Amino acid sequence: MSETPLIVLDRVCKQYGTTPVLRDCSLTVARGEIVVVCGPSGSGKSTLIKCINGLEPYQSGSVRFDGEEVGARTTDLPRLRSRIGMVFQSFELYPHMTALRNVMLAQVHALKRPRAEARARSLDLLARVGLADRAEAYPADLSGGQQQRVAIARALALDPIAMLFDEPTSALDPEMINEVLDVMTGLARDGMTMVVVTHEMGFARKVANRVVFMDEGRIVEDRPSEAFFGAPVTERARVFLSKIIAH
Amino acid sequence: MHYQFDWSQVWQHRDLIFDGLLVTVALSVASLVPTLIIGMLIGTLGASGSRAARTAAGLYVEGMRNVPLLIHMYVWYMALAFLRLPPFACAVLGLTLYSSAYVAELVRSGIGAVPRGQARAAAASGLRPWQALLLVVYPQALRIIAPSLASLASQLIKDSSLASVIAVAELSYQAGAIEGQTFRTFEVYITIAVLYLALVLLVSFAIDRIPGLRDAPSVGRIADA
Amino acid sequence: MLEALLPEALLPEVIRQNLPFLLAGLAMTVRLAAIGIVGGTLLGLLVGVIRYARVPVLSPLAALYVEIVRGTPLLVVLFICYFAIPALLGYRTSAVNAAALGFVLFIAAYLAEDVRSGLRSVPPGLARAGLATGLSTVQVFRLIVLPQALRRIIPPVFSQYVRLFKFTSVASVIGVRELTGSALLVNAREFQPVVILATVALTYLVLCSTLSLVGRLLYARLSVRT
Structure with a gap:
């Protein structure tokens, strides 16, 4: 370092x-x-x-x-x-995508990770924030705390250094x-x-x-x-x- | 482009165009007034607590607005020819029935957009239901739907052009007549397009300046009709 | 094919005798509406996105187009497409082609406004979140903003589609034999306006109600809950 x-x-x-x-x-x-x-x-x-x-x-x-x-x-x-991962006050999850797709999106389109890898990584991260069972839920079906944890997983998915x-x-x-x-x-x-x-x-x-x-x-x-x-x-x-x- | 412009022929027929413009304005005003009244009544029924009233209002709205205006015109003029209504009256009837369905839908959604607590608060303060509607609900609903109502009024002016098919001598009809005599197609149709545009802009300009509507709370437009 | 679907025995005499002619008119109506819907949607998307993105030069032009068309009656738009533009540019066109062009130009102006207001209704925070994850501006637009905008505008877009479907009847004024035009011709020969117009009105009613039902079902399936 x-x-x-x-x-x-x-x-x-x-x-x-x-x-x-x-x-x-x-x-x-x-x-x-x-x-x-x-x-x-x-x-x-x-x-x-x-x-x-x-x-x-x-x-x-x-x-x-x-x-x-x-x-x-x-x-x-x-x-x-x-x-750099960023987490916002009002979560800003994409409402037209499931929690899993929210976490996958930038991995696939910004980092160009293969879909399968992005998916596996997303499921890991959702498990890490305690939401393994809510991967297929839409933001509207999640509580505020759950939405913010998905948002954290979404930010971590890029393997940020800050x-x-x-x-x-x-x-x-x-x-x-x-x-x-x-x-x-x-x-x-x-x-x-x-x-x-x-x-x-x-x-x-x-x-x-x-x-x-x-x-x-x-x-x-x-x-x-x-x-x-x-x-x-x-x-x-x-x-x-x-x-x-x-x- | 080899087209030779000749606007003088349009200018020579300016009296016909002016007559047409007057008929278009008269037709629009004569239709707009009953359209607003009927639309308000049907729309209020559509927002009422009675299921039968809501169904009846819904049938009126769906039935009237899912038939082309052109067919409305022909129905009054041809199918009900035995009534011997003058073409102008047929056009007013057609425009009113068709447009009032749109107004009704707008009024219904406007009333629905006023928070329910408002009517309850009015009732709690001792107002009768019709007073609550007139004094508390309508004024708020009107502000909410004002922008869409304005675009409906413009729509009605443009729609009145279809009265030309049943020989009402409004702007489009006169345009056809002048075109038939002069063959100055481009000049004639551009002229009346500009006149319609001017009428529509005038209406939206005027409505924007109605006091109390301009500073309306921005609840957003309800589905543009 | 359409004949097979109709309980022919139930139809009034005058309709039954002129059925192939009227069905050909109906087919033309559907064809014009389909061209208008597909072409108008593509053009409307393009114009709406240009206005939303404030593309230099193109954006003011797009605004001018939208304002002019929205201020002009469809009948006049069709006259201009059938008579005025061909006269100006010196080409000949058929009534059907002129009507198709008119419908596309007409409905696209209204759809463009729906597209633009849909795009503007997507909260800017979502775009910011997308940028923060390293997506490019174009990716944010394509993957986050546009899909949400399109879902939000399904109801107004379908009410424009229904409006277009009804407005195809105006093509009869420039001589297109769609449903209304064919019905008027049949009436001129048979002179039974009550039966003929009632049948035509009912046909439009059923088809327009179906189209708006499709819109409602689509919206129920795709709408974004927030």
Whole structure:
């Protein structure tokens, strides 16, 4: 394993029209590291992680993934994205396909895996997220927690070297949050590099190596998790934590 | 292209075209009014709680709209010739029966799109069923179906061209007459196509400007008829 | 073949005597409707996708075509295809070919709008998810967006098909002997408008109801639950 960090954001700026969304954001994620990004809504967390796989264009600064500049014209984005798994807040499973076909799709069409191999791999992954028996179910027949686990399997099917999670439990009923967090914790144990936008501070405390706190488009704190939870440096982070933990 | 354009002949017959335009407008208005009334009644029946009423409304809608408008026209003009209705009246009848089925279907789906809780809340506040319908359900349903209703009105204007087959002297009929005299096919038909287009645009422009409909909640269009 | 399906004894005298002629008209109606449906669907898909994807140059042209056709009565479209365009370009055409061209051009304009609104109704998050898994933009469109859009628009598309089926009757005005045209000719000879028109109306009613039933069954089978 090389020593260069896997993900490097350097003074990334982005605005919608005249509204700034990201201001000079710099962040480094080493291989095998688990970084939780938190902050109030509208602070730019989701935008930040979508810059990592090029789903959000940015105006200045640079984003490098495994040494490759994401924003460069010459970058083969589909190939780069197939090495990064992403899980969305609202699952975004394709409603016209079964769980199995959802997991198979990009393997067959982006990675050009033979169908039989993709199918076997998909069934393995569905078993790994505890859904071996729901392979032929359509998303509409699955609970929110089950849908999100299928989405995780879909992302893992590409054998990614990093995973991005964009508020993976925010759209879930409380009783389903843990089944998703358990799968994520398992991934972390296996050494996956992960960037997770979440308000689940319990998960952050237990699993994350570092916590990044954002506010108004800026990275306000970026510290090891014990240090962050022990005593946040900034007033904003303290207020945020007290609100999150209070409820 | 070797075609020699000659628009002067169309211009010479501008009085015929203008007469045709007036008849088209008159025919459209005369049909639109009863179409809306009948459509509203049948559509309300179709959304009612009574199974018999719903079946009757469904039969009307299916029966009327699954027969071509052209056949509607011929039926009143030829099959019921003993009634000795003037062609204009036959065309109004045909257009009304045909279009009202579409309006009814639209009204039915519009009423269905108003949340049921609204009628219940109206009843709970002491309104009688007809008051709830008139004051609470219809206004909301109308806003929901307004865009589709507007396109139905345009449709009716275009459909009125078929009255030419039973010798109503509207725009298409006059076009045929002028073409027969001048042989300026291209100029004549392009002219009336532009006039229809202008009428349709005028109607959608006008409907867009009815206050209260423009800022309607965007529930989305219901199946374009 | 069609004769075999009909309980001939039940038919009115005037219909029975002119049956082969009327059935030939019916066959022409079905043929025109089929051409219109197939050709119109292909053209409508193309135009709808061009407008959705905002293809430079082509997209404004497509919009112009859609707006003009949707603002013009079918009768006038047929006149233009039969008289005006051949006069302009200096070629001769048969009424049947002109009608077929007119139906394709006419119905495609309406179908294009259904295709476009169907494509726009697919949540953008799904496309983003597809991109995130490394699919190309074209693959995302072909595998995720288009299949869902097509399933969503089955009901409006079939109501256009039914509309086209009825509108084939307008071809009789430019002299095509489809069902309506044949019936009018029979009536001119026999003069029994009540029986003849009732039979024709009933035939359209049955065929159009069947076509919309097919649409409903297809939608029930294929619709995407969310």
